[in-house]
Amino acid sequence: MAKRAVNFGAGPSALPDSVLQEATQGLLDFQGTGIGIAEISHRSKEFTAFVANLESLIRTQLDVPPTHQILFTQGGGTGQFSAVVLNMLARHRLLHPNLTDDERVMDYIITGSWSKKAAAEARRLGGGKVNVAAQSTHSIPSHESFKFSPDPALIYYCENETVDGVQFSHDPSSPASFPFHLLPQDTLLPIVADYSSSFMSRKIPRLADHAVIFAGAQKNIGPAGLTIVIVRQDCLVDVDAAAKLGAVPVPISMSFQTLADSDSLYNTPSTLPIYIAGLVLERSRELGGVQYFEELNRKKADKVYSVLKEGEQKGVFRGKVKEGHGSWMNITFDVLGDGAEAKFLTGAEAKGMKALKGHRSVGGIRASLYNAITEEQTDGLVTYMREFIAANTQ
Template identity: 35%
Template sequence: MAKRAYNFNPGPAALPLEVLQQAQEEFVDFQGIGMSIMEISHRSKQYEQVNDEAQSLVKELLGVPAGYQVLFLQGGASTQFAMIPMNFLPQGKAAGYVLTGSWADKAYTEAKGIGETYVAATGEAGGFRSIPAVSDIEARPGSAYVHLTSNETIAGSQFAAYPDTGSVPLIGDFSSDIMCRPVDVSKFSLLYAGAQKNLGPSGVTLVIVSDELLGQASKGVPTMLRYDTHSKTKSLYNTPPVYSVYIMNLVLKWIKGKGGLEGMEQFNRDKTKLIYDAIDGSGGFYQGLVDANSRSLMNITFALGSEELEKKFIQESEKEGFVGLKGHRDVGHMRASTYNAVPYESCKALADFMNEFRQRNG
């Protein structure tokens, strides 16, 4: 095999090499059935086993308590932005949104077109350099729910802890940091995540929802946009994204083999420390774009002293095999996405390149 790229793409993102190799081996003939898993019926016992096993692994790895459903849906997190208020924001109630950056704003904007909303907390005054303090998040009594975005992919910020919203349901978008560390699912009534950053390829969206919240869902929502449609059928109401769920199943097994979420957290902290140390030890040559107490384990954002220097950094890094380091078009600068499957060696190579580039250009 030719040398693999140092893949820091923000999503679709790196997948574990072991998973790709197993998928390659099984691509034409899945478990000796003479067909690819992409060719078999989603009603077959072979696919149902993959689907059931993946749901069980989600529950095991996240420690999902009793009274919750694990769903595999389609449409990405962006569809969830609409599905959530359509199902859980009735007339006469308001939903609070914690604004932490671009993705939280997208969810808030979608909900505003469906029902009454309010800003539960915001980091806008500081340019979204930090996550609002948990104590500053307002959960108004009687609210339909409070929504937060656990990790802002574009800004590079992440919640270190989550609020206790009492009797108000808490909903979380975990698209870019799901399973990067342990999380107390019982704090949330619903959490969701597009798979294409930490769980697998694009095409499937993980939703974990409490039975209590499910019981409050509106009945006047189109069938495919109702959570109970999918909970009653084990996510097999219509043809699911079979191959995406299959790859997710393999990724979940890979995470389990790496020590579960405790093992993943230590691994992520070790490898991202290399890059943050390169930023902090650069004497200002690299400037982090997020306050230290809000830094993400998944998306590291930083700037250089000039646009010309940043262009040179990108050009030279690409020649060295680095992919995906250019920041999002809305904010520019640099971003290294260090999701679960990004190897330690890739982060070490990037830190070494950053140090060498600084020595030549500082």
């Protein structure tokens, strides 16, 4: 086999070698059944036990309280852009049947491309009005600028903007934190968070206060095709009863209540991605859980931001995100000068470092440092960046 590249891609992205090797065995024989994981029935006792264990690996590592269910589904983050709107509008309809669509408000916080897309989907589906509660580019909006509605159907934010490299800080004293303190305290808040590109990379602040947290698996924990949804019990509602009151009907495969009632096995789940995610999270548990990755990811990000700063001082690089608002997972910057970006990418490729090109919509460089990227691989990138600075400074 050719030497594996260091894959700094934003998703699908790197997975641990040891897990991939183990998975090749599982493809031939899943847990001694003599049947491969891509072939075995999702209703077999071995597979259902595997799903239950995956649930518990997430629950224990993230401290998910019993007030919340963990669901597995398909459709990716984009599927959840629709599902959260439909389920949360149904919940709101049951709570407030007589409001008009204009009075039924959904608060969106826009910090980059993915939250913008999610808000566009909410507008497209109808059944409620989108209020942009705060918005900014290249930074988290200032806390003073947030304008939450009095009783919204949902309050939506994207914790880590994968394309733009903007992430909410998990330090509550930081101006880049999510302003939970501006929300009412003694009520079940309809907070919905897209954690697609930071799930399992560090603890989730105020997890218990969220109505829904969702994530596609294909960044930190597995292949594309599995979506994880953590839903508070009061958001598992009878969507058909809501539809009778005028809510937008919810496709059965998107109904949180249906998924919960069937232990995420209402229809055939994505068996292979579930399997690989289970192996990844078992390995994560053995290493010390999310806390282990939190420390590692902090160190990795600090190292890259630090060399980025050196490059800024020398006029070689320019970070795209305000200091303190940058992502630990996706670090975005420009390489200054004619042809310099192409030179940077070619030099990186020559050293076996791939997929550093920024998203096509924004250009520049994006280094994604998901859980499977080791500290050693990060050091390799840092060394290369430092060499590039030296070679391009007069």
